[in-house]
Amino acid sequence: MSSSHAMPLISIDGVTKTYAGITALDDVGLTIGAGEAVCLAGENGSGKSTLIKILAGVERPDRGRIGFAGVEQGPLNPRLSAAAGVMVIFQDFSLFPNLSVAENIAFSASLASHRRLFRRSPVRKLALATLNRVGVDLDPDAPVETLSVAHKQLVAICRALACDARLIIMDEPTTALTEREVRVLLDIIRRLKADGVAVLFVSHKLAEVLEVCEKVVVLRNGRKVIEGPAAEFDAASLTRHMTGRDVAETPPDPVPADAPVLLQVRNLTKAGAFEDVTFGLRAGEVLGISGLLGSGRTSLAKALFGLVLPDGGIMTVGDHSVPLGDPLAAARAGIGYVPEDRLTEGLFLMQSILRNVGVGRLDAHSSAGMLDFAALGRDATDWLRRLSVKAPDSAAPVRSLSGGNQQRVVLARWLARNPRLLVLNGPSVGVDVGSKADIHGIIRDLSRRGLGVIVISDDLPELLATCHRILVMKAGRITGEVAGRETTEADLAHRLAS
Amino acid sequence: AAQDKKDIATVVKIAGIQWFNRMEEGVKKFAADTGNNAYLVGPAQADPQQQVALLEDLIAKGVNALAVVPMSPEALEPVLGRAQAAGIAVVTHEAASQQNTSYDLEAFKNEDFGANLMEQLATCMGGEGEYAVFVGSLTSQTHNQWVDGAIAYQKEKYPKMTLVGDKNETFDDQQKAYDKAQEVLRAFPNIKGMQGSASTDVAGIGLAIEERGLADKTCVFGTSLPSIAGQYLESGAVDGIGFWDPAVAGYVMNKLAVMVMNGETVTDGMDLGQPGYEKIKLDGKVIYGQAWVNVNKANMAEYPF
Amino acid sequence: MRNLNLAALVASPEARLAVIAVVVFAVMSALSPDRFLSVQNLTSMAFQFPEFAILSLAMLLTMLTGGIDLSVVGIANLSAIVAALLLTAFAGPEATGGAAVLWLAVALLAALAVGAVAGLFNGVAIAVFGLPPILATLGSGLIFTGIAVALTGGSALMGFPGVVAFLGNGTVLGVPAPLILFALLAAGMAWLLGRTAFGLRVQMYGANPLAARFAAMDVTGLLIRVYLLSGMLGALAGMVVMSRANSAKADYGSSYLLLAVLIAVLGGVNPYGGYGRVIGVVLAVLTMQFLSSGLNMLGVSNFARELIWGGLLIFVMIVNTRLVYRPRAAAKPGPSA
Amino acid sequence: MRHVDFSRNETLVALVILAFCAAATLADPAFLSMPTLTDLLRGGIVLGIFAVAALLVLISGGIDVSFTAIAAVSMYSTAMALNTFAPGVPWGVAFALGMTIGAGLGCINAVFIAGFGLPTLIVTLGTLSMFRGFMLAFIGQKQITTLPSGMREFGRMMMIRGTNPDGSFYSLPLAFAFLVGAVVLTWVILHRTMLGRQVFAMGGSLESARRVGVNVKGAQFFVYIYVGALAGLAGVIHASMTRVANPFDLVGLELSVIAAVVLGGARLAGGYGTLTGTLLGVALIVLVRNSLIVFGIPSTWQSVAVGVLILIGTGLPAWQAKRAAARAA
Numbered sequence A: 001m002s003s004s005h006a007m008p009l010i011s012i013d014g015v016t017k018t019y020a021g022i023t024a025l026d027d028v029g030l031t032i033g034a035g036e037a038v039c040l041a042g043e044n045g046s047g048k049s050t051l052i053k054i055l056a057g058v059e060r061p062d063r064g065r066i067g068f069a070g071v072e073q074g075p076l077n078p079r080l081s082a083a084a085g086v087m088v089i090f091q092d093f094s095l096f097p098n099l100s101v102a103e104n105i106a107f108s109a110s111l112a113s114h115r116r117l118f119r120r121s122p123v124r125k126l127a128l129a130t131l132n133r134v135g136v137d138l139d140p141d142a143p144v145e146t147l148s149v150a151h152k153q154l155v156a157i158c159r160a161l162a163c164d165a166r167l168i169i170m171d172e173p174t175t176a177l178t179e180r181e182v183r184v185l186l187d188i189i190r191r192l193k194a195d196g197v198a199v200l201f202v203s204h205k206l207a208e209v210l211e212v213c214e215k216v217v218v219l220r221n222g223r224k225v226i227e228g229p230a231a232e233f234d235a236a237s238l239t240r241h242m243t244g245r246d247v248a249e250t251p252p253d254p255v256p257a258d259a260p261v262l263l264q265v266r267n268l269t270k271a272g273a274f275e276d277v278t279f280g281l282r283a284g285e286v287l288g289i290s291g292l293l294g295s296g297r298t299s300l301a302k303a304l305f306g307l308v309l310p311d312g313g314i315m316t317v318g319d320h321s322v323p324l325g326d327p328l329a330a331a332r333a334g335i336g337y338v339p340e341d342r343l344t345e346g347l348f349l350m351q352s353i354l355r356n357v358g359v360g361r362l363d364a365h366s367s368a369g370m371l372d373f374a375a376l377g378r379d380a381t382d383w384l385r386r387l388s389v390k391a392p393d394s395a396a397p398v399r400s401l402s403g404g405n406q407q408r409v410v411l412a413r414w415l416a417r418n419p420r421l422l423v424l425n426g427p428s429v430g431v432d433v434g435s436k437a438d439i440h441g442i443i444r445d446l447s448r449r450g451l452g453v454i455v456i457s458d459d460l461p462e463l464l465a466t467c468h469r470i471l472v473m474k475a476g477r478i479t480g481e482v483a484g485r486e487t488t489e490a491d492l493a494h495r496l497a498s
Numbered sequence B: 001a002a003q004d005k006k007d008i009a010t011v012v013k014i015a016g017i018q019w020f021n022r023m024e025e026g027v028k029k030f031a032a033d034t035g036n037n038a039y040l041v042g043p044a045q046a047d048p049q050q051q052v053a054l055l056e057d058l059i060a061k062g063v064n065a066l067a068v069v070p071m072s073p074e075a076l077e078p079v080l081g082r083a084q085a086a087g088i089a090v091v092t093h094e095a096a097s098q099q100n101t102s103y104d105l106e107a108f109k110n111e112d113f114g115a116n117l118m119e120q121l122a123t124c125m126g127g128e129g130e131y132a133v134f135v136g137s138l139t140s141q142t143h144n145q146w147v148d149g150a151i152a153y154q155k156e157k158y159p160k161m162t163l164v165g166d167k168n169e170t171f172d173d174q175q176k177a178y179d180k181a182q183e184v185l186r187a188f189p190n191i192k193g194m195q196g197s198a199s200t201d202v203a204g205i206g207l208a209i210e211e212r213g214l215a216d217k218t219c220v221f222g223t224s225l226p227s228i229a230g231q232y233l234e235s236g237a238v239d240g241i242g243f244w245d246p247a248v249a250g251y252v253m254n255k256l257a258v259m260v261m262n263g264e265t266v267t268d269g270m271d272l273g274q275p276g277y278e279k280i281k282l283d284g285k286v287i288y289g290q291a292w293v294n295v296n297k298a299n300m301a302e303y304p305f
Numbered sequence C: 001m002r003n004l005n006l007a008a009l010v011a012s013p014e015a016r017l018a019v020i021a022v023v024v025f026a027v028m029s030a031l032s033p034d035r036f037l038s039v040q041n042l043t044s045m046a047f048q049f050p051e052f053a054i055l056s057l058a059m060l061l062t063m064l065t066g067g068i069d070l071s072v073v074g075i076a077n078l079s080a081i082v083a084a085l086l087l088t089a090f091a092g093p094e095a096t097g098g099a100a101v102l103w104l105a106v107a108l109l110a111a112l113a114v115g116a117v118a119g120l121f122n123g124v125a126i127a128v129f130g131l132p133p134i135l136a137t138l139g140s141g142l143i144f145t146g147i148a149v150a151l152t153g154g155s156a157l158m159g160f161p162g163v164v165a166f167l168g169n170g171t172v173l174g175v176p177a178p179l180i181l182f183a184l185l186a187a188g189m190a191w192l193l194g195r196t197a198f199g200l201r202v203q204m205y206g207a208n209p210l211a212a213r214f215a216a217m218d219v220t221g222l223l224i225r226v227y228l229l230s231g232m233l234g235a236l237a238g239m240v241v242m243s244r245a246n247s248a249k250a251d252y253g254s255s256y257l258l259l260a261v262l263i264a265v266l267g268g269v270n271p272y273g274g275y276g277r278v279i280g281v282v283l284a285v286l287t288m289q290f291l292s293s294g295l296n297m298l299g300v301s302n303f304a305r306e307l308i309w310g311g312l313l314i315f316v317m318i319v320n321t322r323l324v325y326r327p328r329a330a331a332k333p334g335p336s337a
Numbered sequence D: 001m002r003h004v005d006f007s008r009n010e011t012l013v014a015l016v017i018l019a020f021c022a023a024a025t026l027a028d029p030a031f032l033s034m035p036t037l038t039d040l041l042r043g044g045i046v047l048g049i050f051a052v053a054a055l056l057v058l059i060s061g062g063i064d065v066s067f068t069a070i071a072a073v074s075m076y077s078t079a080m081a082l083n084t085f086a087p088g089v090p091w092g093v094a095f096a097l098g099m100t101i102g103a104g105l106g107c108i109n110a111v112f113i114a115g116f117g118l119p120t121l122i123v124t125l126g127t128l129s130m131f132r133g134f135m136l137a138f139i140g141q142k143q144i145t146t147l148p149s150g151m152r153e154f155g156r157m158m159m160i161r162g163t164n165p166d167g168s169f170y171s172l173p174l175a176f177a178f179l180v181g182a183v184v185l186t187w188v189i190l191h192r193t194m195l196g197r198q199v200f201a202m203g204g205s206l207e208s209a210r211r212v213g214v215n216v217k218g219a220q221f222f223v224y225i226y227v228g229a230l231a232g233l234a235g236v237i238h239a240s241m242t243r244v245a246n247p248f249d250l251v252g253l254e255l256s257v258i259a260a261v262v263l264g265g266a267r268l269a270g271g272y273g274t275l276t277g278t279l280l281g282v283a284l285i286v287l288v289r290n291s292l293i294v295f296g297i298p299s300t301w302q303s304v305a306v307g308v309l310i311l312i313g314t315g316l317p318a319w320q321a322k323r324a325a326a327r328a329a
């Protein structure tokens, strides 16, 4: 064990990976020592997930060497990596929706133990112990498919923790977590480090990165641009290395005093999810909604778009009341919705990028049944350009895009429809700082043009940077309202937690 | 001479089943006897459209004569019409309603054959009691004619017998016949007789009867072959079967085809030189033989197929 | 739109299928040149395949949404029987001229209406009540066939005016009428799928039904229309069968169901939805017909044909997945949910 | 915590079965009797074994339509081989041979599915016609009515025998024990071994299973070979019970079997399904198929009745699930 300083736990050297013409990784080298927390930073599509998949044995590099504890490895596969103590929390969680929480948590550990028989009680015990360690209260027997995105993420974290790992790789583990869970996770990482477990951490939330990591590695376009101790970086310098430019957030312009009321929600209620929700939104206003896990934000957001049928309440856009529980009517009324889980709810993964954007504009570009493909394409390309989607070929399937670019594709689809009101559920989930600022810029621009925007987010700086007003939800009720200009991150965090 | 060697394709409802394998023996015998290129083909699935497709291909291939056992006579009218228009001799079997054929060969009148089975069933039942009837499919014309003939005969001759239930459909499947027979036995506990139509019907019925130990209390008759129903005839679960020898029918069909090609005509009372067809009856285009065979435990050894 | 270069052309599954179709045609021609290549045989083939080819189009459409229509043959027969009932009741074999044509048109419309209603039934069961398509159409297929049997007592209906035969047996300028009908339908389907918003929606829905809902697509209406169209295609196939058989019966074409599924799959349609092209289905139909007629010419047992068929399907799939890198077309795309 | 859950397929199918039996008893009081029970159980043996096999494949995330062809080939070649080479061997040998042939054919499926990574539906659609075509073209087409003595003997072995009041017999064949055995073994594999859990995991998400290190290929090989062996078993049992090896039998049942399994709550998308539900689904289909005469439904309407039942049987749970999803937040 004492040799851990001399011999790194993981050494990567000259790893290159290309996908059908795209170079995702180009000659990347990296070492991780035992008990060390390394941050992998970089813009969307810079190759972070690809590197992780290679370490996990899911993808094979075209070139390059990988060593575990000084021993050079042949071609890896997930089983070999797992046997070497590499556990991954994947960006998309990679859970089993049909299995219980307990089984999902214990799955990797059971596989690693090479046991042939399966018994429930040890599985439950292990799961409960791990859940306790993370401090989450989840029914271990609930099927994972019934969980919210945040809870799924916690289960994925627990699964990795339940194994005797030597390296835990976390690919954006905090995207769906609220402040409180993130705290707990960071604590766990500290404890893991103390136990000699190494952590490779990917996140776009720079503050948390700098808080727990010793070393920072920055990728840009598949190349390593810099590597150094975390102490030498601050958020601004890190951003500069990732994007090659300075990114500044500016607060939103004030809403014009004469802006008409766009959306009125009165007494919207859904048993078990939210209760008696009343608020208004003016044209050009950006309204933030925040709350802890399970506070009912997502249900409320879906209800606004008709994806959830409320038990009662009234919703009007402009002068017209919108029928509840009907997404088509909501869309007709000019409401758009960007879902939080873009992979399953937002995107048609196997279809082209163009089609993914264009699908919202089919009616606008068809006459007498005929679709004007040229116009549809121009329209979509235009929006892709305006949102600076990094794609080699807009005819390529959208699944080949990085997470952040995928998110922009979903945004582009709705923006192309020219909505009056946009509900953004986690608009910058998994989006890098540069793009995030771009998206915030887009939101600002939309509000300037008189759109109403509702932003549901856990990212407090994001809320502060984009919103005129922020509603705080607790246990399904709106418990407070603050003006974006008049509050600070600490104050908001306090309101949420209390 | 070489040009006298004719291509005669016998096209059956479905290839491979016992019945048509036996028919193939007759066709081969005809080929051996006469030196013609006679052979038997059939689709892999029991579907009239598959038979149509096969016939289309044979016409395109340019055979000299077609001897057809239609799956569904109506469906074949257009294609057989095309065959005749192309100068191909066409004869059929088991399709008394067929229009586009030179001759249709019937081993017997279907209604008579049904009545013949009923006569045996009634005798066995002592002229009274409940009975049920089975057909391979409700869409099969011959099966329905047999059963209708039998029912009409019973109504006239044996008024004390009663038909229970509807025509039971077995989809030409022995397992289904077995299931249906069980169901009939449960629903009508007093049943004494059953008459089958598809060759697998009596085998399925026989198994159900045997398992319930009712061989002595019930009478089962139907169309089948000794190779299919043999073990139940032996155990007494099936009391008798009737059929006509498909080999002979196949032979006669091919002979008719050659006669048509040679421009010969068939006349009433003619002897076609094969057992059961020594003195045929001609009704329009339909040729009737007296070619049915009744088989029971005693004489089954004489029919090894 | 991108330029189609040669490499891209050969990279598409349809192009490989075209190669296979040509190879099969060449092999059959070589094995029995005088018979297979005869005008007789070529026209005969052109008369044969439209029946099941139309059903394959219906299969393509429903499979694109990730569904399937196992009731098409039932619909075909039920529609044909309704048409036949009308024809036999109002225009017997004696009917000629304008009256006969008129009644044929009425019968055709009636058949299409029956197909539409049956398809609507499927669509509502699937889209509104949420039944899995495979079971909904398995069940409804039994019902349609059952009604057809009940309407006719199981026997065939016949005695139509002479014009009825035209649809399945006639020619226009030497081209078989059923082939023309199929060509029109195929072209229409290609247009529908490739050039209309409806077609694009069908493909998008098949790719990810949940995302379609989140994109404010009218998925209920879409599915209903898909099955309605499928039912109407079934009705048209039924009319062709009726015309070619000059009769209608509840059990015609029972072997076409599996055949239509096989052809769609061979034609490159992803049975889990989202991908499928008309040209692929047409090529698969042709391959199938060349193979089938060719083997009949050669006197090969029809059972060996089944064997070759299954083998061909798997061979094509291996070529498709081995030759080109294609991301796994899984039923549920990647992530945890 | 959960009470009777009316949104579960199992509950709904059980209720439909109870309602059906109640109605049948009203129509004919003799319906509730030993012969009815044994007839139905007997009718469910082959279908039940098939359903267990189909369930396993569905859970693993695949779909298999070739198992009926595997059963037919195993059944026919076993009867043929034994008649030719060893007509006198005990029935155990016939079973072993049939299951081996079935496993071998299942292995062919596995090679295409696991080895080449082809979609399961397409592979099994192809092998369905390949297996059947091969048997009919090269092994034989004639039905074998004189089975090897072992199989004949097995067909006459009964677990339960009894006499009805009217003197006729009722009986339950020993083959039923094999259904029970198949169910128990499959349950143990699915719920008490890691292999079984991995099969579930694959059905839940194949990609995730691969990522966490499940030996996906190995598990797929297991699934298709096991299913092949079960199909072989079902084939030999079918021949023994009907006393004939007819190569045209069995093929065509596959969709009804899958329908029964889905009726019982398994999902075509994979990852979900219970043996209880599967057996209930089979029970319902067998019950309906074999009880229509009691209700006096004319033959012409019987297929309509079965169709309506499939629609109701799948429609109720589907509708429930849809409403539950609409209610959920």
Ligand SMILES: Nc1ncnc2c1ncn2[C@@H]1O[C@H](COP(=O)(O)OP(=O)(O)OP(=O)(O)O)[C@@H](O)[C@H]1O
Residues within 6 Å of the ligand: A019, A020, A022, A023, A024, A042, A043, A044, A045, A046, A047, A048, A049, A050, A051, A091, A399, A400, A401, A402, A403, A404, A405, A430, A432
């Ligand atoms: N399966 C694939 N096929 C083709 N290209 C791919 C594939 N997976 C990744 N890529 C490409 O490789 C590059 C790196 O992707 P990767 O997912 O590693 O980015 P990332 O740094 O994780 O981004 P994000 O922060 O958005 O998650 C991107 O350009 C992406 O489009």
Ligand SMILES: Nc1ncnc2c1ncn2[C@@H]1O[C@H](COP(=O)(O)OP(=O)(O)OP(=O)(O)O)[C@@H](O)[C@H]1O
Residues within 6 Å of the ligand: A148, A149, A150, A151, A271, A272, A273, A291, A292, A293, A294, A295, A296, A297, A298, A299, A300, D327, D328, D329
């Ligand atoms: N109909 C219902 N019956 C019972 N519980 C419900 C119902 N609808 C929602 N819930 C529960 O209410 C809570 C609120 O759900 P919701 O997903 O809206 O929370 P959220 O604050 O948006 O969480 P997240 O942080 O994941 O976005 C959850 O615990 C959910 O399981």
Ligand SMILES: [Mg+2]
Residues within 6 Å of the ligand: A048, A049, A050, A091, A171, A402, A403
């Ligand atoms: Mg990533």
Ligand SMILES: [Mg+2]
Residues within 6 Å of the ligand: A148, A149, A294, A297, A298, A299
């Ligand atoms: Mg939520």
